[in-house]
Amino acid sequence: MKITEAYDRVKDLEWEPTYITKEEKSVETTRFHLENATPHDPFKTFVREYCEQELEKDDRHYAVLEASSRLNTKEPDPRWMEAMKFGLSNLVGVEYAAARAMGRMARTVAPVELRQGYMMQMLDEMRHSNLEMNVIRHHMKHWKDPAGYDIVAKAGVNSVGSSIFRSMVEDTMTSDPVETSIGLQTFIETAYTNVFFIGLSSAASRHGDDMLASTLLTIQSDEARHMANGWATLSALLQDDRNIPLIQDAMDKWSWRMHVSFGTGNLLFADYFVRDRQESAKEMMMRWVFDDFYGGFYQKLEKFGIKPPKFLDQMISDQDWTSHSTALYLFGAWPVFFHRFDPISGEEMEWFEKKYPGFYNYFGQFWEAYGACTDADEKKIILKELGGLPNFCQVCHRPTIFPRPDINTGRSYVHKGKNYILCSDGCEHIFRKEADRYIVSKSFYDLYEGMELSQITQQLGYVRDDGKTLMAQPLLEPKRMWTLDDVKRCEYVVKRPPPPPLSTYNPDAAR
Amino acid sequence: MSHTVTLQPFGVEFECGEEETILAAALRSGISLRYGCKHGGCGSCKVQLREGEVDYEGEHATAISESEQDAGLALLCCAHPSEDVVVELPDDYTEAELQPRFPVREFSVELAQKNLVTHDTMHLVLSLRAGDRVEFGAGQFIEIAAPGSDEWRAYSMANAPATNDRIELMTKLLPGGVFSEYLKQRAAPGDQLSVRGPFGQFQIADTAAPIVMVAGGSGMAPIVSMLADLAEQQSGRDIVFYYGARSRRDLFWLDEIAALGRRLPLFRFIPALSEPQPDDVWDGETGLITDVIRRHSDSLRGAEGYLCGPPGMIDAAVAVLKEKGMFNSRIRFDKFLSTASY
Numbered sequence: 001m002k003i004t005e006a007y008d009r010v011k012d013l014e015w016e017p018t019y020i021t022k023e024e025k026s027v028e029t030t031r032f033h034l035e036n037a038t039p040h041d042p043f044k045t046f047v048r049e050y051c052e053q054e055l056e057k058d059d060r061h062y063a064v065l066e067a068s069s070r071l072n073t074k075e076p077d078p079r080w081m082e083a084m085k086f087g088l089s090n091l092v093g094v095e096y097a098a099a100r101a102m103g104r105m106a107r108t109v110a111p112v113e114l115r116q117g118y119m120m121q122m123l124d125e126m127r128h129s130n131l132e133m134n135v136i137r138h139h140m141k142h143w144k145d146p147a148g149y150d151i152v153a154k155a156g157v158n159s160v161g162s163s164i165f166r167s168m169v170e171d172t173m174t175s176d177p178v179e180t181s182i183g184l185q186t187f188i189e190t191a192y193t194n195v196f197f198i199g200l201s202s203a204a205s206r207h208g209d210d211m212l213a214s215t216l217l218t219i220q221s222d223e224a225r226h227m228a229n230g231w232a233t234l235s236a237l238l239q240d241d242r243n244i245p246l247i248q249d250a251m252d253k254w255s256w257r258m259h260v261s262f263g264t265g266n267l268l269f270a271d272y273f274v275r276d277r278q279e280s281a282k283e284m285m286m287r288w289v290f291d292d293f294y295g296g297f298y299q300k301l302e303k304f305g306i307k308p309p310k311f312l313d314q315m316i317s318d319q320d321w322t323s324h325s326t327a328l329y330l331f332g333a334w335p336v337f338f339h340r341f342d343p344i345s346g347e348e349m350e351w352f353e354k355k356y357p358g359f360y361n362y363f364g365q366f367w368e369a370y371g372a373c374t375d376a377d378e379k380k381i382i383l384k385e386l387g388g389l390p391n392f393c394q395v396c397h398r399p400t401i402f403p404r405p406d407i408n409t410g411r412s413y414v415h416k417g418k419n420y421i422l423c424s425d426g427c428e429h430i431f432r433k434e435a436d437r438y439i440v441s442k443s444f445y446d447l448y449e450g451m452e453l454s455q456i457t458q459q460l461g462y463v464r465d466d467g468k469t470l471m472a473q474p475l476l477e478p479k480r481m482w483t484l485d486d487v488k489r490c491e492y493v494v495k496r497p498p499p500p501p502l503s504t505y506n507p508d509a510a511r
Numbered sequence: 512m513s514h515t516v517t518l519q520p521f522g523v524e525f526e527c528g529e530e531e532t533i534l535a536a537a538l539r540s541g542i543s544l545r546y547g548c549k550h551g552g553c554g555s556c557k558v559q560l561r562e563g564e565v566d567y568e569g570e571h572a573t574a575i576s577e578s579e580q581d582a583g584l585a586l587l588c589c590a591h592p593s594e595d596v597v598v599e600l601p602d603d604y605t606e607a608e609l610q611p612r613f614p615v616r617e618f619s620v621e622l623a624q625k626n627l628v629t630h631d632t633m634h635l636v637l638s639l640r641a642g643d644r645v646e647f648g649a650g651q652f653i654e655i656a657a658p659g660s661d662e663w664r665a666y667s668m669a670n671a672p673a674t675n676d677r678i679e680l681m682t683k684l685l686p687g688g689v690f691s692e693y694l695k696q697r698a699a700p701g702d703q704l705s706v707r708g709p710f711g712q713f714q715i716a717d718t719a720a721p722i723v724m725v726a727g728g729s730g731m732a733p734i735v736s737m738l739a740d741l742a743e744q745q746s747g748r749d750i751v752f753y754y755g756a757r758s759r760r761d762l763f764w765l766d767e768i769a770a771l772g773r774r775l776p777l778f779r780f781i782p783a784l785s786e787p788q789p790d791d792v793w794d795g796e797t798g799l800i801t802d803v804i805r806r807h808s809d810s811l812r813g814a815e816g817y818l819c820g821p822p823g824m825i826d827a828a829v830a831v832l833k834e835k836g837m838f839n840s841r842i843r844f845d846k847f848l849s850t851a852s853y
Contacts, residue, residue: 005602045554052576053554221573228555287839295838299815302718308813316812316836 014112028108032178033243039236041113050120054127061218068210069142076208078476083273085148085339089156090165092132097169099125101180108177117229124222135215147464147471148338155338158460160444161330163397168261183254185230192262193223195288199270206276238304248306255309256426260396264326271323280355282319290316311426320356321404324363329399331370332386335453335487338462338471343370362404374474376482381490391497392443393423395431400500410500425505432507445496454487514592519599521606527592534587541611546588556587563596613646617707625698628763632729633694637678644675649740650733653708657690664690669732671739681732713845721749721814725828730820733845742774749777755800758784759791781807801827812836818844
């Protein structure tokens with residue numbers, strides 16, 4: 001029997017049960033209209049073939065891991081290996097959430113033509129989270145300093161830095177199931193996974209981390225199918241004119257939501273976690289995300305009346321400073337992280353100045369101050385010298401230092417009599433539309449205000465087995481490792497900064 | 512060495528080299544097959560082979576398993592033919608979707624008019640035989656056999672696709688060019704000429720985005736065809752057309768463009784002279800077309816660019832469009848090659 005024929009037979013097994021209602025069957029409902037859609041089936045693959053394909057990919061990948069752990073190849077770059085403790089803490093949750101999201105899609109809204117694709121994607125995502133957990137396990141066994149890799153899963157949940165990704169993931173998977181597809185398949189997967197997985201994989205490879213390079217490539221080999229799922233879903237939605245304004249709203253939201261999470265992460269990783277640099281992170285993003293996705297992919301949607309995202313220009317200009325502002329936060333707040341930091345050198349600053357004109361003027365001072373605060377005997381901690389942490393955005397959980405600390409767009413916004421802090425027009429736009437989704441999350445200050453810094457590190461669990469030495473260190477090889485007592489001697493107590501000025505954003509202004 | 516690939520049930524055939532993938536060869540031959548990632552990862556181009564062997568040497572064909580290969584399935588984006596191959600397309604394919612947008616054919620035309628529009632640019636009108644029609648897209652080109660030689664020359668259509676009983680071309684007369692010399696010396700109304708086509712992917716995207724057109728020299732032709740087509744469709748898109756000429760004597764068809772502009776509600780035409788002569792009567796823009804674009808544009812984010820002209824002008828103009836925020840993926844161009852290098 002031909003595959004297409006067999007496939008149609010499987011589709012014919014679809015039935016509408018009489019013993020429960022439509023609502024009971026689907027558990028959740030959607031505000032989008034898919035009832036009359038006739039989607040194009042993106043794949044015609046059976047589970048048997050799917051499993052064979054994935055098995056083949058796994059065989060190839062695990063062979064690399066097995067071989068490289070025996071061959072004792074050159075030691076990977078320590079900056080990269082340390083930074084990936086934080087890097088990897090962000091990823092597993094995304095994959096696991098994506099698996100859950102696909103289960104919801106298949107159950108609640110998927111027309112039969114799309115369901116098979118969603119179910120396979122669900123299995124893919126489980127595979128990806130296993131692969132990523134396995135890299136973490138591998139690095140824990142083989143990297144010379146396993147401290148930090150051993151708590152990556154926990155840190156993904158309690159780190160103030162990882163909360164940027166975590167909040168985005170939770171936002172994605174608790175949306176309307178169709179909106180989840182738009183956020184996940186159209187934005188995370190279509191817009192960002194190429195730059196993220198391919199770009200990061202190439203960087204991993206340049207820094208001797210073959211394990212991660214191979215992991216990211218084998219993951220990315222599944223992503224094209226996910227992009228096709230996303231396009232099939234969007235095309236089905238576009239068949240019904242009533243969906244157009246709903247799609248526009250969702251795309252406006254998720255373009256910004258990904259910019260402040262995946263975009264921020266990618267810019268940081270690609271500019272600051274590497275030593276061997278090729279393109280700047282901004283150049284990579286312009287080519288892979290903005291030209292390909294916002295230029296090319298969006299163009300296909302325009303004839304249906306979909307307009308470019310509301311904050312597109314801001315998203316592009318932000319990239320001049322995003323990686324540097326994020327690095328300032330990450331390095332400045334090192335005691336609440338769980339890896340060794342490797343500040344950039346003078347030579348690297350010259351490279352940054354060339355790629356980001358004006359860099360030194362705005363960030364040079366920080367790096368000099370950072371250098372003066374790395375010796376535990378000096379009793380000076382950079383976070384205190386900087387004047388403490390800034391406010392955090394209620395939506396994206398980034399500190400309010402974007403696009404650049406001196407021109408940050410942090411603002412206060414009063415909702416039902418209570419003041420909330422937001423980082424940008426984009427996040428305020430999202431907050432105003434669905435404030436109830438965001439008001440329950442606790443900020444860093446709700447949790448730690450009034451505590452002395454070493455107590456926070458201890459409470460987070462970012463302390464080595466001796467019970468006193470910090471996992472994080474401000475240098476790769478400090479003269480002496482910082483302990484909780486060293487931090488305590490710096491006498492920094494977390495204080496909530498005053499709220500920024502009230503918002504002047506006008507949501508009705510023309511796009 | 513190349514092999515024949517046959518697409519069943521339609522019997523459509525094309526040639527594919529051993530170094531080429533079947534998908535790439537199909538697309539090159541103007542046959543549209545379905546595909547996704549183009550690099551073996553998604554399985555969107557998986558089909559059943561009825562005859563012949565393929566190999567995947569040097570490709571990363573992950574979306575096909577060995578047992579699928581044993582069952583005669585193939586991933587067209589990664590498959591190289593080892594011999595002649597017969598593909599059984601999935602049964603929801605239609606023959607129409609395989610075809611290029613407009614059929615390519617060779618046919619005879621009669622030279623109806625030749626008019627010098629500048630000192631070195633000639634406008635040609637070629638009539639089709641009575642009852643014959645030519646289908647093409649605005650922006651496409653045809654090839655024309657240079658009489659008295661076995662060479663073909665490529666020119667873009669200057670007329671709208673709706674006027675399908677004729678072909679209008681603009682040719683730059685180059686000293687010593689085989690077709691140019693024919694036009695200058697021997698061409699006369701009534702001459703029979705052979706043409707083949709249409710070819711080319713240069714076309715306006717079906718969107719509502721603002722349009723920036725840039726042309727130089729006889730690169731005017733496809734742009735005028737596009738404008739005429741947009742006017743025909745009663746397009747309401749925002750259009751600005753920059754045209755660069757050396758001096759007043761190189762500028763032509765101002766009235767024709769003005770007439771098209773009256774049919775387009777949001778149209779601006781900005782011609783510019785790069786080297787105006789002392790006796791040129793001219794109150795328009797002067798300077799390099801790139802500087803003129805720079806002066807007249809704010810942000811071009813989201814806009815689309817369509818450029819036709821000599822390579823140097825296109826490269827410089829593309830840089831300005833990007834500088835103004837235009838996405839690279841929204842810039843399309845047709846660099847014309849002089850007869851010397853063609």
